Amino acid sequence: MLHIFVDPGQMDGDLLHVTGSDVNHIRNVMRLKPGDEICVHTGEDQREYRYGIETLSGEEVLCRLRFVKEADVELPIRVILFQGLPKADKMDMIVQKSVELGVTEIVPVRTRRSVVKLDDAKAAKRVARWQSIAESAAKQSRRAVIPQVQKPMTMREAVEYARQNTDVRLIPYELQALDEAGAKGTKEVLENMKPGEALGFFIGPEGGFEPEEIDMAAEAGIRPISLGRRILRTETAAMVVLSWLIWVFEIG
Helix, strand or coil: CCEEECCHHHEECCEEEECCHHHHHHHHHCCCCCCCEEEEECCCCCEEEEEEEEEECCCCEEEEEEEEEECCCCCCCEEEEEEECCCCCHHHHHHHHHHHCCCCEEEEEECCCCCCCCCHHHHHHHHHHHHHHHHHHHHHCCCCCCCEECCCEEHHHHHHHHHHHCCEEEEECCCCCHHHHCHHHHHHHHHCCCCCCEEEEEECCCCCCCHHHHHHHHHCCCEEECCCCCCCCHHHHHHHHHHHHHHHHHHC
């Protein structure tokens, strides 16, 4: 079933006016017809709206509401990924997969070991691309919201943003000894989180974080943790954390 996001202003009583690029997708890609059903979210709440297609034209698809239900597809906590900017197109994959796994917000971070250097113009284009990927991934995985991709921040800016916007803050670090904060310690932190709280976690780029960056994070209450005995690629680490959250809050 096709899943789209709409602006609440497109809803008129029990009618929905689908416009823009979704019209082409409905008519020419999915080849839907009157009577077919689509799944709709506004991105503002957990409700899922089911509409039946009434009429199709070149500029608008008119749909009629059939029923509304609670989607219950989001994690009970907010999750902000602070991702050290990686090389090449790895960020595309990180955005896509982290959205599929339930992240709420993504903050690209310029760290000392980040190879990628973006001026304001390039950063704006990259963020627009990443936001588009986030929207596509949210539709594919039937999320109730589209996670926001923020503009790139410095490590210091990201640390301050995390301090102000999260309740629990973690930074996986390969030099963190397992006997200090290993699997049991990480598991305990996550399992003690309460619904409605916000988790922020930092992932380093290729080469990881500089010791000074770990110290900066620790001073702001960001706890160094270990993800196990193996060294993970930057595009793998965030997926491990998010998979762990799915286990803690949805499966375990």
